[in-house]
Amino acid sequence: MRWIIFCKDELLVNVHGRLPEGEACPLPLEPWHHVFRLQAPGGEPYSALRLDTPMHLPGYTQTGLRQAYRLMDAEAYRLAGKARELLHWDAESKYCGVCGAPVKFETEISKRCPECGKELWPQLSTAVIVAVTRGDSLLMVQSRSFRHNFMGLVAGFVETGETLEQAVEREVMEETGICISDIRYFASQPWPFPCGLMVGFTARYASGDITLQRSELRSGGWYTPDAMPAVPGPMSIARRLIDHWLREQGRPDVIPTLKDF
């Protein structure tokens, strides 16, 4: 059994990115702690829980989930992300939204209100992200929410009553003022910050001049493979889209020299 233990939002791992192992939880459990059981098909079993007090386990430190990406193996990282989403949902769904009664777990990933019967499931926030190209250039923007000085891709949350493609079109128009065409699905990625799904697309420039939405973006523009700025790290679908575009441009040589965050 591997143990995915979060203290608030930080994960307990050792310097090699390994999770604690053993049949029993390596830290004392209280009756109010809910332990989630997770397992990839054909993989090892995992248990996951969240503690609200600082943890001291010899050989282990608390690490942010983003930072843990470079240390952990792919399956453990994916399940740690799933665990973070479930733990976030559990912490924020203690009471029924209809009648206010405390709710109870019905399955590993659902709860039910014992008073009115309402079912509760984890709610995913769906977001889209898009690589817009024009000739040999890629549209890149810097969000005001980025803590570091790198350029990313246009992205935003899907609104109610919208298709994914409509969300892509709207976000590009809102953030940069340009019209796009040929919107195509690329790939998707769980985004456990705190509970989301990121859906990636490619698209082509159709018309218009860039007018940045200054309330959301610090900067933005067209970038060619020879003048690439610092870009998001390899854990993100943004980076996968950028790497895919560089390969399409016949410029995979640029990928090893990209400065990422």
Ligand SMILES: [Zn+2]
């Ligand atoms: Zn209820």
